[in-house]
Amino acid sequence: MTITLSIFIPFLAAIFIPLIYQRIKSRHIGWFVIIVPIALFVFLASYIPSIANGSTYIHTIRWVESVGIHFTTYLDGLSLIFGLLITGVGSLVILYSIYYLSERESLGRFYVYLLLFMGAMLGVVLSDNLMVLYVFWELTSISSFLLIAFWYHRKKSRYGAQKSMLITVSGGIAMLAGFIMLQSMTGSFSVREIVATIGQYTDEPLFIFAMLLVLLGAFTKSAQFPFHIWLPDAMEAPTPVSAYLHSATMVKAGIYLVARFTPIFGGETVWLYAVSGVGVFTLLLGSLNAVKQTDLKALLAYSTISQLGLVMSLFGLGSVALQQGYSTDSVIYTQATFAALFHLVNHSTFKGALFMVIGIVDHELGTRDIRRLGGLMAFMPVTFTIALIGSFSMAGLPPFNGFLSKEMFFEALLNARNLEVFTTNSIGTLVLVAAWIASVFTFVYSMIIVFQTFFGEFHQERVEKPINEASKGMLIAPSILATLVIVIFFFPNVVGNYLLRPAMIAIYPTFAGAERLTPHIKAWHGFNPALWMTIGVVVLGTILYRFMRYWRGIYTIAPLKWNLDTAFNAGLTWLENGSHFLTRLYMKGYLKDYLVYIFVFFIIAVGGSILFTGSYSFDFSDDSSIAINEFLIVLAMAGAGLAMIFVKSRMTAIILNGVLGYSIALLFVVFRAPDLALTQTIVETVTTALFLLCFYFLPEWKKERSGKKTKIFNGIIAISAGIVVTVLGLAVQGNKMFESISVYFEDSYRLAGGKNIVNTILGDFRAFDTMLEVVVLFIAGIGVFTLIKLKSKKEEQDIEDQ
Template sequence: MFTVNLAIMIPFIAALIIPLVHKKVSRSYIGWVVFIVPAALFVYLASFIPSMAEGNTIVHTWNWIPSIGINFTSYLDGLSMIFGLLITGVGALVVIYSIYYLDHDEMLYHFYVYLLIFMGGMLGVVFSDNIMVLYLFWEMTSISSFLLIAFWYHRKQSRYGAQKSFLITVGGGFAMLAGFIMLYVMTGTFSIREIIASVDDISAHALFIPAMALVLLGAFTKSAQFPFHIWLPDAMEAPTPVSAYLHSATMVKAGIYLVARFTPVFGGGEIWFWIITGVGFITMIWASFNAIRQTDLKALLAYSTVSQLGLIMSLFGMGSAALYFGYSAESVVYTQATFAALFHLVNHSTFKGALFMVIGIVDHEVGTRDIRRLGGLISFMPISFTITLIGSFSMAGVPLFNGFLSKEMFLTAVLNISKLNIFSLENIGAMLPVIAWVASVFTFVYSMIIVFKTFFGKYKEEKLEHQADEPKMGMLIPPIILAVLVVVIFFFPNILGNYVLSPAMSSIYPGFGPNVDLGVEIEQWHGFNTELWMTIGIIITGIVLYLLLKYWKGIFRLFPRRFSFNRLYDNALLFIENRTTNITNMYMTGYLRDYLTYIFLFFIGAAGITLIYTGAFTFDVSNDVPVSMFELIMVVIMLGAGISILFVKSRLAAVLLYGVLGFAIAVFFVIFRAPDLALTQLVVETITTVLFLACFYFLPEWKKEEHDGRTKMTNIIISVGTGLVFILIALGVQHGQLFESISRYFEDAYELAGGMNIVNAILGDFRAFDTMLEVFVLVIAGMGVFSLIKLKSRKGGRKIEDQ
């Protein structure tokens, strides 16, 4: 039976198949083969839309680690449906776009493998009910996005952007993991549904607020919220299909999904409300302001994406105020902010995806994205201009485009929330509409920059690398489809609202029940209300500011880049790198003797202090077996050999004395009636001694300081201290046995594991998992050695350059 779990795994399965068949599939067709995966998944998920509209949910579980409550459980409801459709639908369009955008001499197979892994990771994030499984897929998106951003790894900026996004998002992911663990401690379950059901029992728990903060930290880093937004502009060094997919429709929406999913858990309180709303508003206005100063079209779109994400995030924060009043009729009106967030989430994916693609087309056709070198392209690229006009005007909130509808709902939500008398809104609530209006003006200005600076004005052929022209129709089809959706949603918004958005509202506010209609009737005309006058003011002010841009753009000099968060990140990274390098150079001397000294000193200090502090060094030897004369003789021989090693001046003598110690241990095994261990010790010691002698010629000469008295005394103290601590531990363990020896359990190896040899049974059965991991480590080490040998022997190879 085909399940949602299997739908999540299909991209991973396809990613595994591509390397096996890539030599049999032409580069011209590999993209079309990959296209089948997101297209089929989109159709499969779309088939559940009627069921979701009726309030149904679908749950599938594959047992994974049931003993600790970690199972692969997928949960398909209205909220996850929206994100699933965006991931697969936009993913299918991006694959088509990639087929025509990427050259055939690119590493296409790598690209599509990374893309499929990311797609599967995102589906796993939005469909997982188990928070540990969600975290697994969450970090998988970070790793795959790192590979996609660094796809053009020969570019220095691509590597820098990939590293930056990875460090910030993975760091936030670790924080989120800690928050998830706290939720488990509070609820005793990893299931999101069960956590939501137990929210009344955990809201007063001491870990509730820390868990909230850590989960939000993960969400903010992933969705590029202030001040973690700095990774997104640098990630624009990725190929345009990656930017259109990851940074407009999917990856950056993962944090928004997390906030929406956990609103029933943490929502309703002042802390949740102000953190999300405040961070959203700051992100929105700061990013929209900085977008205007950009001269690279993709950088401009990156900041515009950050701003739009801040808008959506603030709406989810404001919508959480509905839970303050409980699931009552009074609070339904405040849920409209969440409805607006979901609506703008979809709208943003359409117009921003189209804009990223068309900017990629401009770069692909004329060889630059620099606004200062562009202009007059409307005569050469009329289709691209039309798509840009639709996408930009929708982003600016101009009528006849879907962005206008959701922007109006945003203004309505801000006005409604500002009138509340909770969460100190009576004091500062009036500022929210002002901030929203100013940020919208900036949005209008940079939207006009995209259209008019690129397609109007003088055509600067001498500044372009190629003659401007429309690309192949295959590259235009995906943005055309998205642009058409922008217009269609404006005229028929309630189809989306009734069948997709309303079921998601029920997922975010499960306490209202199926009899409460959380949907909103979306209308294109509301009359001359406050929101419309605000929009008119935005358009008029935006036009004036755009026409006077050269006169006031100097204000950006008040915010020099050397004091930016990017510079703070770079300096912090440089400081850490320098300090760690200095510390490493202090102890990484290149001599094994020094490394052993560190290890033994740490052991003496840690174990010795623990023994003294706990009083565990007491022992009683009165009941021990008496020591025979032969054993004393062997002890004296070993002591003599060990002490002599410290004073010899020849490596050959040291190797031979070391061999005496090893063979003496084998003799002890014979005395203690352990012939198997004695044989093993003899073989190991013989091989070790032979290897020492074989490598004798290559050993470095002893330094002069190795012969001085200070060095020898240090070696004696460390040797005696280590031996003494080991003896005290052994005697203490023998004297203070609190439990029955585990050896008696292994004595039943034949009955428990069917093994005649107890050692083999322990390695192969009782601790088979540990043995498997050891073998796995050896395999990785072997692969590394083999790769280094192959790289050294390779004559050619692609040269990595810093561009």
């Protein structure tokens, strides 16, 4: 129950923040906000011991029984890791933002968005029901959009926000389709139930489609190739947001989804190829692109893409264990997943710290362009230390946690080389080589962050502000993360046993008893191939870094120069132009054209279906007789109607309209409708008066200047419409399919206490209709009044006054 509540606490807090912000319009608002993630972190952390002992917590609020949508929260090892990351990094980011953001910013709005995101993200990782998960998933996209566009006066912010929204939401919709397919196969929206029963459904034709669609959602969210292009543009967000959403949490939602769905789809080879293939390619592409960036934040963005690719590929490799089924041999492949989870946690610590450091540099110096920076070490020693720890951990050097997970990554790849699913050994080797090259470039850009920013000469004239060490407050959050980077290196098995093992059981429910599911993490394991690979990375990486200016030129040659952004922008422009063109094709701005569409559609649809179904049989036998006076009235109306088309003067036209109206009143008398006759007479009188009143202000009719062709065209449409209506009317009269309900109302005296049946229908049986009719009349009255009375500012320029 309390777990369910923990999703809603951030949302509730978000409601109250604007109220508090009205009273406290300063940065101290952040101190109220930070209570929420800290409390939630402590709350979730209290579950660590029991979850580590193998318990899971589930709570269901029954919701939509008929379609099986329930608000079910499920806390197991996997959700717990993510929950702790969300609240833990969230607390640090808010602490950091208190010092980072200026008081001139609309802080209330900022924290509302941030809390919204936190709640949505907790919803994603704690929901068991796919539909609920989807809603929270899209909510994270929306809050990310709002946060990227926080400085909405900047064009680039708006562009980045729109781009991320378009890409992640389209992926989300694909994922929704995948979820619905899963439900149609298994009959359940609950992840746990699907995991339990999926074995029976793997042969369904929809299974592979569902998998690919779900993966599309995961890849767009986690910025995997070719959807990675939104992440660098999302860096327009304030740095705390980048650290939180676009590095530590939201982009890991895709990873979470992959991990969560591994027990469902992991048994398929397609899953291995898709997840690992895309992962390794993204890893390589991200690291290659990161090296050429000159903006530190863009560099970190590409490095995040690359690291997410690494984690993704590990999850793919880990699924091999599921394909081979439970055996003592296959457990070895689960180590890839273990490494993935471990690196996930490590990445959040060192990348979060690095983002905050870059934020500090930007905040203190007003620039984050590495070409203008250098020599900051002497002035910002604390910042430098944190940057050093973060970067070296990212590069995979000891004694930092990145070293441990990087080694495990290499080991998993070495194991994977012997896989049978990689039909020839060469694919496994190719993956290994690609990953190794990517690691070399990871080493290079990690060195760029440290050496080009903090070493070398400092040039005050190249930066915007005088150099100072950042305030203590701003340094607290990154220092905590940097400390964690080192602590995890020395005590990795605490994390392994308490956090990662329960998560492993969640991903491999069938392997629950296996002893080697949680390997003992060792910093030193002899000179094995993985260590040699790391040494190779360091050696080659150092050489490449030293001689970078000689080979930088490769980025100007073809495949490396290509940029998917161009394709994305072109596609967007093409879409806009295309829809604009289509709209312009029929939205011409002439009332006449629109009316033509309506009438032509009416003629084709109604007339066509009359012809098609052959329902134009008439039956005149039941007709009433025609008296001579009635015939004369009809004749007068026909004459008046026809004459209206040809009259030259508007006065004649309105008189003819009057003839029509009063003739109808006469017909109503003939048809035994006294109320109608009275109403029609009054209304006709008032309408004619209104027309005459308006004529006073309007110009005399000009002769219709339309060409002969237009007139004939209009005539054809008009005549066709008339014929269709007549045929329809006659067909309906001759063929009554149902008994009339009118007899019911003849009992009006008993039912409604009125002897005038028409009146009782209006005032009693259908009183609501009459009331709404009065409302319509009232609205029209207001409209008339405002149009006449409302004076615009340019009134003096009006035609009337000239």
